[in-house]
Amino acid sequence: MKTKQIITTSLAALLVAGFFGCSGSGEKAKEGFDKTREISVITREAGSGTRDAFVELTGILVKKDGQKKDNTTPEALTIDGTQAVMSNVAGNEYAMGYISLGSLNPTVKAINVSGIEATAAMIKEGTYPLARPFNIATKTSGTLSDLAKDFIAFILSADGQAVAEKNGYVSVSQGAPYKATKLTGKIVIAGSSSVSPLMEKLKEAYIAKNPEVEIEIQTNDSSSGMLAAKEGTCDIGMASRGLKDSESSELTATTIAKDGIAVIVNQKNPIANISLETLRQVYTGAARTWGSVLN
Amino acid sequence: MIFKNKSQIRERLMEGVFLVAALASVAAVFLICIFLFANGIPGMAKIGFGNFIFGRIWAPTDVPPSYGIFPMILGSLYVTAGAVLVGVSVGLFTAVFLARFCPAKLHKVLKPAVDVLAGVPSVVYGFFGLVVMVPFVRENFGGSGTSILTASLLLGIMILPTIIGVAESAIRAVPETYYEGALALGATPERSVFSVVLPAATSGVMAGVILGIGRAVGETMAVILVAGNQARMPNGILGGVRTLTANIVLEMGYAADLHREALIATGVVLFTFILIINLCFSILKRRRIG
Numbered sequence A: 001m002k003t004k005q006i007i008t009t010s011l012a013a014l015l016v017a018g019f020f021g022c023s024g025s026g027e028k029a030k031e032g033f034d035k036t037r038e039i040s041v042i043t044r045e046a047g048s049g050t051r052d053a054f055v056e057l058t059g060i061l062v063k064k065d066g067q068k069k070d071n072t073t074p075e076a077l078t079i080d081g082t083q084a085v086m087s088n089v090a091g092n093e094y095a096m097g098y099i100s101l102g103s104l105n106p107t108v109k110a111i112n113v114s115g116i117e118a119t120a121a122m123i124k125e126g127t128y129p130l131a132r133p134f135n136i137a138t139k140t141s142g143t144l145s146d147l148a149k150d151f152i153a154f155i156l157s158a159d160g161q162a163v164a165e166k167n168g169y170v171s172v173s174q175g176a177p178y179k180a181t182k183l184t185g186k187i188v189i190a191g192s193s194s195v196s197p198l199m200e201k202l203k204e205a206y207i208a209k210n211p212e213v214e215i216e217i218q219t220n221d222s223s224s225g226m227l228a229a230k231e232g233t234c235d236i237g238m239a240s241r242g243l244k245d246s247e248s249s250e251l252t253a254t255t256i257a258k259d260g261i262a263v264i265v266n267q268k269n270p271i272a273n274i275s276l277e278t279l280r281q282v283y284t285g286a287a288r289t290w291g292s293v294l295n
Numbered sequence B: 001m002i003f004k005n006k007s008q009i010r011e012r013l014m015e016g017v018f019l020v021a022a023l024a025s026v027a028a029v030f031l032i033c034i035f036l037f038a039n040g041i042p043g044m045a046k047i048g049f050g051n052f053i054f055g056r057i058w059a060p061t062d063v064p065p066s067y068g069i070f071p072m073i074l075g076s077l078y079v080t081a082g083a084v085l086v087g088v089s090v091g092l093f094t095a096v097f098l099a100r101f102c103p104a105k106l107h108k109v110l111k112p113a114v115d116v117l118a119g120v121p122s123v124v125y126g127f128f129g130l131v132v133m134v135p136f137v138r139e140n141f142g143g144s145g146t147s148i149l150t151a152s153l154l155l156g157i158m159i160l161p162t163i164i165g166v167a168e169s170a171i172r173a174v175p176e177t178y179y180e181g182a183l184a185l186g187a188t189p190e191r192s193v194f195s196v197v198l199p200a201a202t203s204g205v206m207a208g209v210i211l212g213i214g215r216a217v218g219e220t221m222a223v224i225l226v227a228g229n230q231a232r233m234p235n236g237i238l239g240g241v242r243t244l245t246a247n248i249v250l251e252m253g254y255a256a257d258l259h260r261e262a263l264i265a266t267g268v269v270l271f272t273f274i275l276i277i278n279l280c281f282s283i284l285k286r287r288r289i290g
Helices: A001-032 A049-058 A082-091 A120-125 A146-156 A158-166 A196-209 A222-230 A274-283 A292-293 B002-048 B051-055 B070-101 B106-118 B122-141 B148-173 B178-182 B189-200 B202-218 B221-227 B246-252 B259-289
Strands: A040-044 A061-064 A067-070 A077-079 A097-099 A109-113 A130-137 A185-192 A212-218 A234-240 A251-265
Touching: A040 A049, A040 A082, A040 A274, A049 A061, A049 A097, A049 A130, A049 A251, A049 A274, A077 A082, A082 A097, A082 A251, A082 B122, A097 B246, A120 A251, A130 A146, A130 A222, A146 A158, A146 A185, A146 A196, A146 A212, A146 A234, A146 A251, A146 B259, A158 A196, A158 A251, A185 A196, A185 A222, A196 A251, A212 A222, A222 A234, A222 A251, A274 A292, B002 B051, B002 B259, B051 B070, B051 B259, B070 B106, B070 B148, B070 B189, B070 B202, B070 B221, B070 B246, B070 B259, B122 B148, B122 B221, B148 B202, B148 B221, B178 B189, B189 B202, B202 B246, B202 B259, B221 B246, B246 B259
Parallel strands: A040 A077, A040 A097, A185 A212, A185 A234
Antiparallel strands: A061 A067, A097 A251, A109 A251, A130 A234, A130 A251
16 A cells, blocks of 8 residues: 555656656747856866866966966856766757866767867867876986886877777877887886876776886876976876976976867857857856857 | 574674764765865965955956955855745645645645655756746746856745655654644634644754755756856846855866865855754754654
8 A cells, every 4th residue: 555655656756856847948949049058067077187287278267477367157057076067968959068088978069179170180289279198207417217118109109099088088199019028127107187087097007018017107186297297206297288388397297198078068058169258258157148159 | 502603793793883884974974074075275365354254256267366265155055045945834734734634645746756756866846847847937037047046946946845755754753743733722623733733843943944945055957057157246036146066066177276266265155054954954953853
């Protein structure tokens, strides 16, 4: 008797929910895209690597006299996780968000930035503006061990670049296949936490070919990695950004892969392109409605 | 004789087991207290108590960073107040109906339905909010749909079973003679219930409301999905808001150093809130018994 009642009640609840859902979607279809609506700006939580790269590339992050200010509008919805950003954009016609290009799927629409399509090919060409390099740096003056040289050669070889592509990054060179040299010894690598997941994969692949080698990866941040490389406490430094002037004077940087950031909107949104300037205005709160972005 | 001894030993043994079980839960509370305060207070001191509690800007990644959680404190208060408004008005009338006016047959259906509501996991509530309520608010009230209003409505629904359950039993506990006396004096049944029975059950109803508030303040998963989580001063019922719980969960994964300590300190503030609410609850309960 009791179970029957529960089933009836849940069925009734389902009916009500279904009615709500249908009436909602019906209205939407009739109205079409309303340009006067405010943009639901979606950002990631403070500290997210994607957010750091996005605000830096778009100029939303203002640096002045050693101070940094993230000017992302306080009105922006804060959502944790790439998947959650995508499902929010998929459910809201008036939303705009950004995610790592590797995670993009057809539930949302990636729009062109400054007329350039967000694809791995465009990032490879260097025309898509929201791409961040994954760099490694070695000391210019010092002598690099043969082993470290060989590891870098592996990263840039067809095999190493295939590892990057397989893990959702954009390859930067098309070297020849790698031939194992069977060296022995130890390499110490330090730096960016954004690059280290890729470095871990590269390490696995390298050690599979050279089992006698030991590679130690210390994960902290780009700046610490560059400092360690300069001081010689590590062989190779990792950075998820370009090198600063003070760093490039003593270090030689090599880009090992690139990661893109896609600007995404709802599939029903007519927008196809956004300039970098407009994107900045949207994320700093200067442009609030879709009308000011679409024209 | 031996048998008696054996049973005595067994009794003693089981007493010990029960004591350990009781101590385990108390120990858990103490450990949580110690952990929270030991980790949170130093961070709070580093930021400055005033700057932390009353600071209006939360920008942990800026240089220099700002760690003000006043917007989140207000956010939690506003969302909870909204939830109480929704939950108490609907819940109280439901409780009165269930206790005094409901036909027995209907009660058999309604009561289990309310109980089912209590058992729904909060993330399911959150998903329901995100898929049904957020678009509904967006289409009918404007804004992005993720707002104080949506979060209040959702939390209001979530605290309904708590309020209904406690309030109903409080109303049922009022002696029948109160009701009959009021009727005898010429009051209508409705008037008897609302002017005589309900006031007599006030402390029990309040206990239900406070329990509901406790649940609303501490709710995390459902709120994160529908509140928008903007870390700025609340600006209107259709604007988004970030609660204390959301602040901790959103940023814990990436936080390091002082940022992390600030999040634990946020937990301390939340914990203090809950302690105050529970204290209110036990004071009310004691008064009802005494």
